[in-house]
Amino acid sequence: MPEFFNVLPPDEARTLLLSHLTAVLPPQTIATEEALGRVTAVPITAPHPLPAFRRSTMDGYAVKAADTYGASASLPAFLQVVGEVAMGHPAAITLQTGQAALVHTGGMIPETADAVVQVEHTQVVSNQLSVTSNQSPVSSPQSPPFPYEIEILKAVAVGQNVLQVGEDVAEQAEILPAGRLLRPQDLGGLLALGIIEVSVSRRPRVAILATGDEVVPPDQWAGPGQIRDINSATVAGLVRQAGGVPVLGGIIPDDFDALQTAARDALDSADMLVMSAGSSVSARDMTVQVIEGLGQPGVLLHGVATRPGKPTIVGAVGPKPAIGLPGNPVSAMVQFDMFGVPAIYHLQGMRTMPKRGLVWARLAQNIASESGREDYVPARLADGDEGLTAVPVFGKSNLIYTLVNADGLIKVPLNKGGLLAGEWVEVRLF
Amino acid sequence: MPEFFNVLPPDEARTLLLSHLTAVLPPQTIATEEALGRVTAVPITAPHPLPAFRRSTMDGYAVKAADTYGASASLPAFLQVVGEVAMGHPAAITLQTGQAALVHTGGMIPETADAVVQVEHTQVVSNQLSVTSNQSPVSSPQSPPFPYEIEILKAVAVGQNVLQVGEDVAEQAEILPAGRLLRPQDLGGLLALGIIEVSVSRRPRVAILATGDEVVPPDQWAGPGQIRDINSATVAGLVRQAGGVPVLGGIIPDDFDALQTAARDALDSADMLVMSAGSSVSARDMTVQVIEGLGQPGVLLHGVATRPGKPTIVGAVGPKPAIGLPGNPVSAMVQFDMFGVPAIYHLQGMRTMPKRGLVWARLAQNIASESGREDYVPARLADGDEGLTAVPVFGKSNLIYTLVNADGLIKVPLNKGGLLAGEWVEVRLF
Numbered sequence: 001m002p003e004f005f006n007v008l009p010p011d012e013a014r015t016l017l018l019s020h021l022t023a024v025l026p027p028q029t030i031a032t033e034e035a036l037g038r039v040t041a042v043p044i045t046a047p048h049p050l051p052a053f054r055r056s057t058m059d060g061y062a063v064k065a066a067d068t069y070g071a072s073a074s075l076p077a078f079l080q081v082v083g084e085v086a087m088g089h090p091a092a093i094t095l096q097t098g099q100a101a102l103v104h105t106g107g108m109i110p111e112t113a114d115a116v117v118q119v120e121h122t123q124v125v126s127n128q129l130s131v132t133s134n135q136s137p138v139s140s141p142q143s144p145p146f147p148y149e150i151e152i153l154k155a156v157a158v159g160q161n162v163l164q165v166g167e168d169v170a171e172q173a174e175i176l177p178a179g180r181l182l183r184p185q186d187l188g189g190l191l192a193l194g195i196i197e198v199s200v201s202r203r204p205r206v207a208i209l210a211t212g213d214e215v216v217p218p219d220q221w222a223g224p225g226q227i228r229d230i231n232s233a234t235v236a237g238l239v240r241q242a243g244g245v246p247v248l249g250g251i252i253p254d255d256f257d258a259l260q261t262a263a264r265d266a267l268d269s270a271d272m273l274v275m276s277a278g279s280s281v282s283a284r285d286m287t288v289q290v291i292e293g294l295g296q297p298g299v300l301l302h303g304v305a306t307r308p309g310k311p312t313i314v315g316a317v318g319p320k321p322a323i324g325l326p327g328n329p330v331s332a333m334v335q336f337d338m339f340g341v342p343a344i345y346h347l348q349g350m351r352t353m354p355k356r357g358l359v360w361a362r363l364a365q366n367i368a369s370e371s372g373r374e375d376y377v378p379a380r381l382a383d384g385d386e387g388l389t390a391v392p393v394f395g396k397s398n399l400i401y402t403l404v405n406a407d408g409l410i411k412v413p414l415n416k417g418g419l420l421a422g423e424w425v426e427v428r429l430f
Numbered sequence: 431m432p433e434f435f436n437v438l439p440p441d442e443a444r445t446l447l448l449s450h451l452t453a454v455l456p457p458q459t460i461a462t463e464e465a466l467g468r469v470t471a472v473p474i475t476a477p478h479p480l481p482a483f484r485r486s487t488m489d490g491y492a493v494k495a496a497d498t499y500g501a502s503a504s505l506p507a508f509l510q511v512v513g514e515v516a517m518g519h520p521a522a523i524t525l526q527t528g529q530a531a532l533v534h535t536g537g538m539i540p541e542t543a544d545a546v547v548q549v550e551h552t553q554v555v556s557n558q559l560s561v562t563s564n565q566s567p568v569s570s571p572q573s574p575p576f577p578y579e580i581e582i583l584k585a586v587a588v589g590q591n592v593l594q595v596g597e598d599v600a601e602q603a604e605i606l607p608a609g610r611l612l613r614p615q616d617l618g619g620l621l622a623l624g625i626i627e628v629s630v631s632r633r634p635r636v637a638i639l640a641t642g643d644e645v646v647p648p649d650q651w652a653g654p655g656q657i658r659d660i661n662s663a664t665v666a667g668l669v670r671q672a673g674g675v676p677v678l679g680g681i682i683p684d685d686f687d688a689l690q691t692a693a694r695d696a697l698d699s700a701d702m703l704v705m706s707a708g709s710s711v712s713a714r715d716m717t718v719q720v721i722e723g724l725g726q727p728g729v730l731l732h733g734v735a736t737r738p739g740k741p742t743i744v745g746a747v748g749p750k751p752a753i754g755l756p757g758n759p760v761s762a763m764v765q766f767d768m769f770g771v772p773a774i775y776h777l778q779g780m781r782t783m784p785k786r787g788l789v790w791a792r793l794a795q796n797i798a799s800e801s802g803r804e805d806y807v808p809a810r811l812a813d814g815d816e817g818l819t820a821v822p823v824f825g826k827s828n829l830i831y832t833l834v835n836a837d838g839l840i841k842v843p844l845n846k847g848g849l850l851a852g853e854w855v856e857v858r859l860f
Binding site: 032033036050051052053055057059085086087088089090091104105106107108163167168169175176183184185186187188189191192193194196212213214215218219220221222223224225226227228229230231233234235236237238240241254278280281282283327329333355356357358359360381395396398399400401403404407408429430 | 462463466480481482483485487489515516517518519520521534535536537538549593597598599605606613614615616617618619621622623624626642643644645648649650651652653654655656657658659660661663664665666667668670671684708710711712757759763785786787788789790811825826828829830831833834837838859860
């Protein structure tokens with residue numbers, strides 16, 4: 001065990017862990033449509049500009065802007081509409097000075113046009129018709145046959161109401177860096193460029209072992225002295241939410257050889273090991289010895305300056321994180337969120353963690369703490385007259401229902417002795 | 431179309447839509463382990479108290495508290511340790527006055543004990559041994575054979591360091607109401623009680639149709655005047671994140687009969703219809719007519735006081751929501767998030783939406799807006815010396831990469847004419 005076998009503040013502890021995770025999981029190519037929540041393995045560049053042609057942002061008329069200069073409602077410019085650019089078709093019309101082409105929102109602009117006058121600023125004047133503005137030039141039954149004449153009631157500048165080639169993305173621009181978590185709009189952005197496959201990091205496989213002679217599987221009757229395994233399911237849920245694949249290794253008795261063998265087997269076929277140890281000193285000691293025995297660097301620190309969860313064991317075996325969680329369900333969840341979740345993202349190549357969702361709320365009751373320790377207190381959010389109220393859900397860290405009944409965690413900062421009722425506090429949403 | 435064919439503020443518009451969605455989707459029973467992100471269909475009660483037996487929260491000795499009264503380091507109480515409660519076993523030891531039992535964290539307390547003295551506050555005195563405190567009584571090789579004598583260095587009160595029966599959950603308590611989104615800790619809470627199956631609402635099937643003569647599938651070459659379908663993938667991603675099942679209906683040409691038929695077929699086999707219409711006035715009019723033709727109540731409102739996305743069409747066909755999104759990808763995403771996502775949760779029986787993740791950041795540039803309109807401006811978050819900075823990503827709502835390059839949306843409230851650089855603003859995380 002290294003010399004710095006001590007209690008570190010959570011941020012330092014996390015940095016230390018991540019600094020040992022030097023390898024990114026190998027990439028795999030998958031359909032972009034299926035890539036939600038995955039992480040890009042390589043930077044992606046635009047194969048062509050977007051849009052690839054000049055598009056109108058309005059229903060109206062493509063014009064040469066110079067033909068409209070000085071036009072106003074009292075002194076309109078007159079243009080001849082020579083045709084229509086149909087949606088989905090090239091703009092094959094060539095405009096001469098004094099001519100315009102009917103275009104629709106999203107439609108292509110003729111090469112000889114440089115602006116669009118929106119239909120609301122025009123009026124049809126030829127053929128005894130005077131179509132009122134603010135109507136679609138297409139669906140309107142009054143649309144006259146081409147050519148017809150319009151009044152331009154307002155001048156446009158060059159480029160007005162036109163989306164230029166490459167205005168969204170330039171050709172060869174890097175659209176996504178490596179290590180980017182893919183969200184719905186990112187899939188849209190890739191597909192807009194015809195990128196239907198994407199190289200992403202493999203999902204991390206996270207082996208989860210529960211230990212303890214008192215722990216039985218959830219589908220079994222728990223007799224006197226026995227409790228059902230809670231932490232495997234809770235940790236598995238957090239693993240899934242972070243894009244990992246939980247691999248449940250079951251419940252191992254409090255026996256060093258059994259635990260060592262199970263841990264070694266589990267880690268061999270996984271990218272990360274999580275052991276939810278018992279909460280007794282002896283159970284924790286055994287977890288330390290097991291992780292130490294798996295390989296270098298072994299246990300990096302044994303203890304984090306937080307409550308709940310101080311006796312968390314943070315280690316690594318080669319490039320694989322190995323984490324020993326306290327057996328108490330509240331501690332286990334808070335600590336896995338603090339170390340396991342960042343590690344899962346990190347293994348996928350993310351070097352910046354997703355921003356945490358927070359809400360601000362007014363604290364309903366005092367919270368005591370100790371300076372030098374970061375506390376996380378489960379809290380329920382209630383809507384009140386003055387905005388949200390955060391009601392602490394106090395309870396020993398053995399009580400899973402303090403988390404079930406909470407919407408998030410109030411963080412009491414490291415060097416603050418507590419929080420006062422009425423203060424505005426940050427609640428980190430689950 | 432109802433008379434209130436007008437532009438409503440977003441909150442009123444959403445309330446109007448949800449008020450028409452009266453039916454909750456039918457329940458199905460699934461394994462609790464697989465229920466992450468699903469919504470409970472019925473209230474769930476505890477079949478037994480949790481914990482089901484009195485447990486120790488410390489490594490130490492189960493005692494009769496009265497035997498320790500007045501004890502201190504200078505005047506310890508002496509107790510005889512008569513045995514050990516092994517983890518996972520009933521506490522079969524009967525304590526007489528003056529006796530104690532060795533217990534471990536999480537272990538059962540003998541019926542005749544009413545408190546636990548933590549090991550750090552004890553000292554073994556018999557048999558010439560004086561084990562120092564702060565060591566495990568189990569793993570320590572110095573642990574003497576039973577019976578042995580200990581000094582109690584600090585008194586305990588009745589119940590101290592003991593988790594009472596039902597302290598986490600009382601028998602028959604409602605542990606989860608109907609309509610609750612299941613999170614990792616909720617699965618743990620259910621399994622702790624042996625509830626290995628759970629009744630949840632069926633996942634809503636959301637039919638997604640893209641329309642527009644200019645729209646081609648993402649795997650096709652987009653020629654002049656053509657663009658690839660972005661919105662189907664973006665909306666599908668949001669549907670998945672909210673627990674729904676996207677059913678992609680492909681791209682329908684701008685033809686009323688084709689669109690009507692496709693919409694009817696799609697809605698028949700789905701719980702919700704989303705049409706991503708073109709952005710021209712005629713395309714929007716056609717969407718209105720199609721939704722009107724599908725059944726009552728039809729279009730509920732045509733227009734929301736927001737930017738982007740004002741021309742959103744919100745309707746219902748019987749109990750099924752039918753939403754017409756603007757074709758612009760930014761508008762489509764913002765509007766689907768505003769109406770489609772709450773509708774998906776609502777169909778699953780949730781009557782309170784999940785709290786949105788927000789962060790506060792200092793605005794880097796002025797944002798102009800208009801009173802009476804709620805604006806959503808994509809923003810990138812940057813870490814600065816004074817905390818987070820929100821940098822608006824300006825761009826026309828046709829530009830999907832304004833969303834790809836953003837971390838969230840800045841909300842400009844309905845009755846605020848804009849926001850000033852340097853203000854603290856709420857950024858709603860994607």
